[in-house]
Amino acid sequence: MWMGLAAFNNLVAVAVLIFVTVIDPGLAAANTLRFAAQLQLAHGMATVSCATFMNIEAVAARRAPAFFLGGGVPLSTVMYICPECTDPIYRAGQLIAIFVVLTGWIVLAASTFGMGNNSKYQ
Numbered sequence: 001m002w003m004g005l006a007a008f009n010n011l012v013a014v015a016v017l018i019f020v021t022v023i024d025p026g027l028a029a030a031n032t033l034r035f036a037a038q039l040q041l042a043h044g045m046a047t048v049s050c051a052t053f054m055n056i057e058a059v060a061a062r063r064a065p066a067f068f069l070g071g072g073v074p075l076s077t078v079m080y081i082c083p084e085c086t087d088p089i090y091r092a093g094q095l096i097a098i099f100v101v102l103t104g105w106i107v108l109a110a111s112t113f114g115m116g117n118n119s120k121y122q
Contacts, residue, residue, distance in 0.1 A: 067104025
């Protein structure tokens with residue numbers, strides 16, 4: 001399930017990047033939209049990379065995709081909807097999403113502790 005969602009997430013991010021870069025590069029909010037798409041793409045790729053970590057003993061990495069997509073998609077979506085908003089509600093949503101994404105990175109990093117102790121991979 002996570003891999004399918006990550007693939008769709010990446011497809012949307014690439015579509016936004018293509019739109020901002022090719023279709024309308026002079027758009028006033030182009031930099032914010034480009035940044036949002038890059039964030040979305042990076043966390044979608046991190047979701048896919050969790051499968052690699054799980055294959056080399058980091059079984060706890062299976063929990064990270066929920067945080068990557070659960071935080072990355074709302075963060076990007078808020079930036080897509082209102083790229084230049086300074087409304088406190090949008091900012092609060094972004095801060096919550098950033099916290100969720102950072103939790104995913106912490107989960108992924110913590111899942112790697114003790115990975116190199118198995119002689120099978122040395």
